[in-house]
Amino acid sequence: MNADALQSLKTWFQNYVHSFSLPVPEDQRNIAIKQEHTHQVCLNAVRIAEDLGLDQQDIRIAEAIALFHDIGRFSQYQQYKTFDDSISVNHAVLGARLLLENNVLRDLPKHDQDLIVLTVTLHNVFSLCEGLDEKSLLFARLIRDADKLDILRVVIEYFGQEKESRAEAVALGLPDLPGYSQAVLACLVRGEIARKDVLTTLNDFKLLQLAWLYDLNFTCSLGMVEERGYIRKLAGLLPQNEEIAGAIGIVREYVRGKLNMR
Ligand SMILES: [Fe+2]
Numbered sequence: 445m446n447a448d449a450l451q452s453l454k455t456w457f458q459n460y461v462h463s464f465s466l467p468v469p470e471d472q473r474n475i476a477i478k479q480e481h482t483h484q485v486c487l488n489a490v491r492i493a494e495d496l497g498l499d500q501q502d503i504r505i506a507e508a509i510a511l512f513h514d515i516g517r518f519s520q521y522q523q524y525k526t527f528d529d530s531i532s533v534n535h536a537v538l539g540a541r542l543l544l545e546n547n548v549l550r551d552l553p554k555h556d557q558d559l560i561v562l563t564v565t566l567h568n569v570f571s572l573c574e575g576l577d578e579k580s581l582l583f584a585r586l587i588r589d590a591d592k593l594d595i596l597r598v599v600i601e602y603f604g605q606e607k608e609s610r611a612e613a614v615a616l617g618l619p620d621l622p623g624y625s626q627a628v629l630a631c632l633v634r635g636e637i638a639r640k641d642v643l644t645t646l647n648d649f650k651l652l653q654l655a656w657l658y659d660l661n662f663t664c665s666l667g668m669v670e671e672r673g674y675i676r677k678l679a680g681l682l683p684q685n686e687e688i689a690g691a692i693g694i695v696r697e698y699v700r701g702k703l704n705m706r
Contacts, residue, residue, distance in 0.1 A: 445504040445556055456548055457482075457511050464518045471525070478517045478527075481594055486510040488590035488668070495664035496586075509560055509587045512548075513567045515539040528616045529568070530641060540565040563587050570639065571659075585661040592656050593665060596674045599653050603646075603681045621645045622683065631655055632691045635698065650682055654695050666702050675699065 461479055466472050489510035493503040516539030517527060524532035540561045543549060549557040559580060566572060566584045568591075576584065602610055624647035631638040637655045638648070654675065660666055669675065679692045 445501055445508060445552060447504065449551060450504045450508055452551065453508050453511060453548070457515070460515070461518060464522060466522070471521070474521055474527070475518060477598065478514055478521070481598055482511060482514055484594040484597065485513060485587075485590045488593045489586060491668070492586055492590055492662055492664055496582075496662065505556060505559065506583060506586050506590075508556075509563045509567075509583055510590055512539060512543060512560060512564050513587050513591060515542055515564070526617070534568070536565050536568045559583060567591055570637075589660050589662055589665040592660060593668055593672075595656075596653055596669070596678070597672070599650070600674065600677045600681070603650075615646055615649055616640070616643070618643055618646050618649050621647075624648050624651060624683065624688075628652060629687065629691055633694055635694075647682060650678055651691070654678055654692065657695055657699060663702060666699050669699060670703060 461475075464475050466475060486507050489506045490503055493506040498506065514535065516533075516535035516537070519542065520529075520533055520535045520538060521527065526532050527535070529535055543561055543564065549560055552560075562580055563583045564587075567587045572581070572584055572588075599615075602615060623645055625642065625644050627642055628638045628644075628648040628651045632651050632655045635658050637659055638652055640652070643649055643652060657666070657669060657675075660669070675692065675696055679689075682688050682692070
């Protein structure tokens with residue numbers, strides 16, 4: 445993909461998002477959060493792509509995938525007023541459909557079009573299916589890392605804000621109770637990722653964010669976690685007790701272990 449092609453995709457994205465300005469401030473906050481998320485995921489994707497030593501053409505493809513990975517979020521929110529796929533629509537599938545229906549990628553070679561549509565579709569699956577070709581697998585892993593890294597930022601910033609200025613759709617409507625579920629904590633300790641439907645409180649949601657670190661594919665992504673202090677920041681948002689501290693210690697060891705392997 446050349447620089448002009450990427451620029452025209454960015455222009456299309458800007459125009460598309462501007463068509464979603466909503467009159468209610470809370471709704472506008474939720475839209476703005478996805479706009480900023482997209483921008484940050486693009487930066488993460490480019491950084492990972494560069495770190496992996498991809499060529500300029502492929503770095504632009506990584507950026508285009510990041511630009512469109514959440515394109516379905518805008519119409520999902522407009523229609524359902526939620527970012528919870530389980531009670532609305534799969535936003536990744538919706539996004540891929542939007543790209544195809546609007547013929548957004550028409551000026552790109554067919555193999556690039558297919559790669560972008562496929563990786564947008566796969567960016568939010570629980571785990572990647574077997575049998576992907578090498579290039580699809582690389583870009584699917586890349587967007588999943590770039591996305592998770594920024595979701596961590598969004599969640600940490602969300603909890604740092606006053607309740608009335610939070611973009612409520614971020615936390616999937618979970619109740620802000622002092623407790624947490626033993627099942628979600630046990631998953632984290634075992635190095636597993638709990639499914640979203642077992643979350644019961646906001647603390648469970650924070651524990652799940654930590655577990656997602658196990659699913660990061662590239663060493664440079666874990667380096668960004670360390671550099672940005674995400675584990676420390678999430679730990680500070682959780683109840684301060686021994687079992688939580690123990691689980692966080694396990695995650696911290698995992699990340700450091702991976703980084704030392706380099
Ligand atoms: Fe997404």
